[in-house]
Amino acid sequence: MSEILRVVRLKKWFPVQKSFLERLLAKEKLYVRAVDCVDLSVSKGETLAIVGESGSGKTTLGRLILRLIDPTDGRIYLDGQDITNLKGEALRKLRRRMQIIYQDPYASLNPKMTIGDILRDPLKIHEIVSTEQEAREVVLNVLERIGLTPAEEFYSLYPRNLSGGQRQRVAIARAIILKPELIVADEPVSMIDVSLRASILNLMIELKKELNLTYVFITHDLAVAKYIADSIAVMYLGKIVEKAPTEKLFKASMHPYTQALLSAIPMPKPLHTKTRKLEIGGEIPNPINIPSGCRFHPRCPYAKEKCLKEEPQLIEVDRDHHIACWLVSK
């Protein structure tokens, strides 16, 4: 499969806002290192899940990929084109090729607009249709496809008239209506009733096949990632610490942090896996004060002298299996 997305040494550091007095006394500028040198590649038609705890930087990474925020450093390539510094009309055209599905189906839809207007808007902005009638037909077709029927009825409803699951279907419809190549889905099922999650994920899987989509799927939930993703990248404090095809990651994860995340998933029956059971304590550290060496060392039961001083790089240890840990690199 050919590559659709590549990010190279991507960084997003947010300056810490301080009071006037603190600024006077401060010796150096402080930054929240939300994304701190990430390399990533996604193939056409792939679903890559980015997994991590809250504060790992996964949402910031998704927003960088979509060019919703500017990186501090690094490059982003879409289909071989460097899109890092696109501005104005070129950036507007790019928006059509990359879309987002937000976490909160309640906040992401304008409550004053009908579902029909919400879905017609992008068609008008990107001049996909030339008449109102054409726009209406496209919207009705998409509503049918995402299972909001009778479509004519949903067309005139407002978001407040819909359940959480139905709203997220509208958000998915808004993302696909422009026929994008890449969709970043940021925790798209985490605020939806557990009983409805599988149906939303299944809809996304079907749409991916029908429309040749590629997903970057951001989630804190490894079980959801396992359900939908072809491969998984695990993020910790702004860095990717392990990346592998989904099956390989579940059967033979090597990074202690991934093993701890896997150990926390309730499993109906034990997995036949080589992965060690591991529990970690404590919280993810403050991204302003990143620990020295391996940033996971304060929570890692296997930390050794070298881990405190030197930062391990992400290296390929097996086919398509990358890991940043001194346990497996020299």
Ligand code: SF4
């Ligand atoms: Fe643990 Fe050291 Fe590996 Fe970091 S490099 S995960 S501290 S063993």
